[in-house]
Amino acid sequence: MAHDPSACLREAIREASPPMTRQRSFDEVLLSVENISLSFGGVKALTDISFDICKGEIRAIIGPNGAGKSSMLNCINGFYHPQQGVITYKGVRRSQMRPHEAAEQGIARTFQNIALFRGMSTLDNIMTGRNLRMKTGLFWQALHFGPARREEIEHRREAERIIDFLEIQHIRKVPVGQLPYGLQKRVELGRALAAQPELLLLDEPMAGMNIEEKQDMCRFVLDVNDEFGTTICLIEHDMGVVMDISDRVVVLDYGKKIGDGVPDEIKSNQAVIDAYLGVSH
Amino acid sequence: MTTPAADGRTETRDTFPKLLALRAASGPDRPAYREKEYGIWQTYRWGQVADEVRRLAAGLADLGFRRGDRLIVVGDNRPRLYWSMCAAQSLGGVPVPVYQDSVADELAYVVEHAGARFAIAENQEQVDKLQEIQRRVPGLEVVIYVDPRGLRHYRDVLSYEAVQQRGARRLAAEPGLVEAEANQGRGSDDAIMLYTSGTTGRPKGAVLSYDNLVWAARAGAEFDGLREGDELLSYLPMAWVGDHIFSYAQGYVVGLVVNCPESAATVMTDLREIGPTYYFAPPRVLENLITQVTIRMEDAGFLKRWLFQYFMTLARRVGPALLDRQSVGMVDRLLYGLGTLLIYGPLKNTLGMSRVRVAYTAGEAVGPEIFNFYRALGVNMKQLYGQTEASVFVTIHPNGEVYSDTVGKPVSKVELRIAESGEVLYRSPGVFKEYFKNPQATNDTKTADGWVHTGDAGYLDERGHLRIIDRARDVGRLNDGTLFAPKFIENKLKFFPHINEAVAFGHGRDFVAVFVNIDMIAVGDWAERRNIGYASYQELAGLKEVHDLVESEIERVNRDLAADPRMAGAQIRRFLILHKALDADDGELTRTNKVRRGFIGERYKPLVDALYDGSRRAGIKVDVTFEDGRKGMIEGDLEIRDLAPHPGSGQSLPLRKAS
Numbered sequence: 003m004a005h006d007p008s009a010c011l012r013e014a015i016r017e018a019s020p021p022m023t024r025q026r027s028f029d030e031v032l033l034s035v036e037n038i039s040l041s042f043g044g045v046k047a048l049t050d051i052s053f054d055i056c057k058g059e060i061r062a063i064i065g066p067n068g069a070g071k072s073s074m075l076n077c078i079n080g081f082y083h084p085q086q087g088v089i090t091y092k093g094v095r096r097s098q099m100r101p102h103e104a105a106e107q108g109i110a111r112t113f114q115n116i117a118l119f120r121g122m123s124t125l126d127n128i129m130t131g132r133n134l135r136m137k138t139g140l141f142w143q144a145l146h147f148g149p150a151r152r153e154e155i156e157h158r159r160e161a162e163r164i165i166d167f168l169e170i171q172h173i174r175k176v177p178v179g180q181l182p183y184g185l186q187k188r189v190e191l192g193r194a195l196a197a198q199p200e201l202l203l204l205d206e207p208m209a210g211m212n213i214e215e216k217q218d219m220c221r222f223v224l225d226v227n228d229e230f231g232t233t234i235c236l237i238e239h240d241m242g243v244v245m246d247i248s249d250r251v252v253v254l255d256y257g258k259k260i261g262d263g264v265p266d267e268i269k270s271n272q273a274v275i276d277a278y279l280g281v282s283h
Numbered sequence: 284m285t286t287p288a289a290d291g292r293t294e295t296r297d298t299f300p301k302l303l304a305l306r307a308a309s310g311p312d313r314p315a316y317r318e319k320e321y322g323i324w325q326t327y328r329w330g331q332v333a334d335e336v337r338r339l340a341a342g343l344a345d346l347g348f349r350r351g352d353r354l355i356v357v358g359d360n361r362p363r364l365y366w367s368m369c370a371a372q373s374l375g376g377v378p379v380p381v382y383q384d385s386v387a388d389e390l391a392y393v394v395e396h397a398g399a400r401f402a403i404a405e406n407q408e409q410v411d412k413l414q415e416i417q418r419r420v421p422g423l424e425v426v427i428y429v430d431p432r433g434l435r436h437y438r439d440v441l442s443y444e445a446v447q448q449r450g451a452r453r454l455a456a457e458p459g460l461v462e463a464e465a466n467q468g469r470g471s472d473d474a475i476m477l478y479t480s481g482t483t484g485r486p487k488g489a490v491l492s493y494d495n496l497v498w499a500a501r502a503g504a505e506f507d508g509l510r511e512g513d514e515l516l517s518y519l520p521m522a523w524v525g526d527h528i529f530s531y532a533q534g535y536v537v538g539l540v541v542n543c544p545e546s547a548a549t550v551m552t553d554l555r556e557i558g559p560t561y562y563f564a565p566p567r568v569l570e571n572l573i574t575q576v577t578i579r580m581e582d583a584g585f586l587k588r589w590l591f592q593y594f595m596t597l598a599r600r601v602g603p604a605l606l607d608r609q610s611v612g613m614v615d616r617l618l619y620g621l622g623t624l625l626i627y628g629p630l631k632n633t634l635g636m637s638r639v640r641v642a643y644t645a646g647e648a649v650g651p652e653i654f655n656f657y658r659a660l661g662v663n664m665k666q667l668y669g670q671t672e673a674s675v676f677v678t679i680h681p682n683g684e685v686y687s688d689t690v691g692k693p694v695s696k697v698e699l700r701i702a703e704s705g706e707v708l709y710r711s712p713g714v715f716k717e718y719f720k721n722p723q724a725t726n727d728t729k730t731a732d733g734w735v736h737t738g739d740a741g742y743l744d745e746r747g748h749l750r751i752i753d754r755a756r757d758v759g760r761l762n763d764g765t766l767f768a769p770k771f772i773e774n775k776l777k778f779f780p781h782i783n784e785a786v787a788f789g790h791g792r793d794f795v796a797v798f799v800n801i802d803m804i805a806v807g808d809w810a811e812r813r814n815i816g817y818a819s820y821q822e823l824a825g826l827k828e829v830h831d832l833v834e835s836e837i838e839r840v841n842r843d844l845a846a847d848p849r850m851a852g853a854q855i856r857r858f859l860i861l862h863k864a865l866d867a868d869d870g871e872l873t874r875t876n877k878v879r880r881g882f883i884g885e886r887y888k889p890l891v892d893a894l895y896d897g898s899r900r901a902g903i904k905v906d907v908t909f910e911d912g913r914k915g916m917i918e919g920d921l922e923i924r925d926l927a928p929h930p931g932s933g934q935s936l937p938l939r940k941a942s
Contacts, residue, residue, distance in 0.1 A: 158322075159321060163321065165321075166321065167432075171322070171545050171548070171549055172545075172546065172549045172552070225432075225433065228435070229435070
């Protein structure tokens with residue numbers, strides 16, 4: 003293998019390719035949280051958090067363990083109801099929204115520890131993501147005739163499109179419980195995508211993956227954002243991933259917001275550095 | 284379809300575009316290609332195919348594709364890529380398919396050497412490589428892609444649909460454009476250029492004419508009675524001459540249905556779903572299938588295992604005889620029939636071979652156990668011997684004469700000759716025209732009266748079958764004069780499922796020593812069943828237990844060698860297990876997985892030296908290329924083991940034992 007020509011070639015492409023400009027501008031705010039405070043008894047999970055997510059952007063929420071990131075996502079999703087503060091989604095103030103209402107409004111999410119139906123196949127799991135769009139009643143579905151059948155074909159087509167997109171054709175019929183972790187995460191992403199959400203919440207989508215798998219996941223996340231225009235809010239620990247793919251970042255620590263801005267600003271923010279290095283404060 | 288006599292109608296069947304027109308006219312609704320889209324098999328019929336090809340050809344013409352231009356085709360097996368080859372040929376151009384896993388460097392060489400202005404790629408990965416190359420090779424003007432995923436923001440690429448739209452507009456203005464061009468084609472024209480992945484030096488572009496390919500397609504089809512409508516799964520690289528003959532040439536000549544699998548990972552499932560009637564697999568694939576079956580059988584319950592053992596033993600005895608139509612006793616027949624119901628039928632079904640009428644394997648020697656396994660099940664597995672320069676067919680096993688140690692008898696009009704040196708030469712209507720831009724190599728390979736040097740050493744046995752010993756260049760001698768045929772020894776080693784690859788050294792040495800590559804799956808499974816832990820290939824390859832296992836298998840090879848008086852002196856005396864698998868990306872193997880002996884000898888020189896200077900251990904550091912192109916280094920500290928030779932039945936020459 004000649005080393006030099008290939009290395010030169012690679013340098014040349016890197017120079018010639020347009021850099022992935024992450025300085026994209028967004029005007030429309032899709033979701034905004036104002037002064038959110040959440041406590042469980044004496045434990046203050048979130049204190050006075052405010053930030054917004056613009057339509058079409060990739061927003062990352064980062065912070066050390068226990069900072070309240072998953073709690074924040076759960077608030078957006080409707081699992082938790084904050085004691086104080088207001089969540090405005092698509093211009094409408096929400097109060098005490100239930101998870102299924104959030105889903106109906108176009109919010110879908112993945113879970114840190116995977117919440118797939120272990121006995122069902124990949125295809126079936128992804129089809130369940132279409133559940134909210136299945137309109138025909140029990141009667142027609144039981145007969146599998148007429149409108150129910152047409153609808154099922156349509157849903158199947160969508161599910162197959164997602165399978166194709168995520169390159170998981172070879173595990174279409176495999177029960178997900180048998181799949182390795184990385185593939186399960188991909189299937190879960192597929193299920194979230196099946197709902198055709200406007201806002202996609204990803205809770206640590208790259209956890210437990212090696213470099214290659216992370217690159218694959220990043221590619222999918224970017225493609226979802228690019229191809230479908232889905233707004234993405236993700237919690238992530240891998241700084242490289244965060245810096246590379248997100249448009250803006252929110253940093254939480256001990257339930258408080260200590261940073262909010264573009265990745266470059268956050269990287270040099272002293273408070274953020276302290277939080278990660280564990281300087282007592 | 285027999286070759287028609289000179290009755291004026293030959294002109295309508297001598298090129299593939301013309302054959303396509305014929306098929307579309309005589310049977311437009313018969314299936315021609317299949318592809319899985321969104322989980323469902325989509326069928327394209329001959330009429331549709333002709334239409335697609337016509338529009339694409341018109342589009343290419345509109346973009347400036349001229350007679351004699353070359354079209355690089357790179358990607359997995361896709362109907363559209365096959366059609367693009369026919370489109371190029373319709374305009375008098377020459378398609379040049381390239382291995383899809385080539386690195387940019389290899390691809391750049393072919394693009395430049397072939398002087399191609401046009402390229403069609405399957406997907407983003409291939410487009411990336413081509414765009415890289417465009418910066419270096421400005422002659423590459425047009426890059427077309429088939430799968431749009433990920434290409435939305437790319438500049439200077441055209442989609443397949445866009446080209447067809449141009450074509451449709453052009454055809455509206457000049458309806459007979461493509462037909463007129465296609466009718467100018469002649470059988471003697473260049474049909475395709477296939478770059479042979481050399482085991483030494485740069486690849487050479489073998490040019491084959493329509494006559495070559497059509498003859499080969501017909502010869503092969505007649506030999507084994509292929510019929511219109513036979514189903515084939517096309518999963519082998521389009522750049523390989525075998526796929527070109529089976530999927531492309533025979534597709535048009537015989538009217539086969541070419542099924543393209545969904546992805547490399549789904550080939551086994553697709554095989555099962557399609558149930559081809561005509562099948563080809565390289566020996567490695569056949570071996571892997573058996574390994575998988577054996578591994579899964581070990582997990583089965585007692586009854587199933589017992590049934591499997593009993594019936595497979597029966598099958599090995601009775602199956603091949605039944606296939607060869609030899610006489611078999613009544614009881615055996617009944618038992619075999621029961622076996623078909625219980626074991627062979629379901630097993631063939633799982634392997635996707637229920638409907639296979641003829642199956643070929645080629646490329647390397649097949650282990651007799653592997654060969655017999657399939658024939659025992661009733662799959663008519665045969666060997667075929669050939670090369671790119673022959674348009675594939677040189678010899679095939681005739682039905683009823685299938686022996687695992689030969690490669691068959693000459694096909695149709697093939698003439699065979701063995702030179703003084705033992706090299707095999709052949710002459711046939713399938714012999715290539717020339718190596719593109721390389722008259723030197725052409726003259727070295729093809730004599731003035733059309734005989735081709737295969738580069739293989741072999742002989743014809745008493746049954747009239749050809750037996751190949753080794754690459755002529757590689758056959759050497761040990762210092763004591765014993766014949767050293769490295770491939771012969773390596774193949775014996777590779778027959779064991781635990782050994783994936785082997786490299787033998789011995790020419791000009793006192794004794795034979797080998798590098799061994801273990802098979803990760805088979806040995807991994809073996810280790811797991813014995814509760815031996817390992818974390819990586821390197822660790823597995825370093826375990827003492829694994830060395831013991833390999834040693835016992837080499838012992839068996841030695842015993843075999845000892846039984847042959849000519850080979851007794853070539854028994855393996857020392858071996859080591861490589862810490863990393865030999866890989867084409869590192870240049871150690873060709874793209875068709877043949878060992879690059881010279882390169883490996885140089886790269887692993889410290890290990891070779893250690894084998895011959897008596898060291899018990901050896902260290903080695905090698906550069907490797909990871910799949911995404913990054914480079915790294917792998918270090919290993921390897922154990923070297925000695926083996927005592929078996930006393931031969933023939934001469935047992937006293938060799939100086941390594942101190």
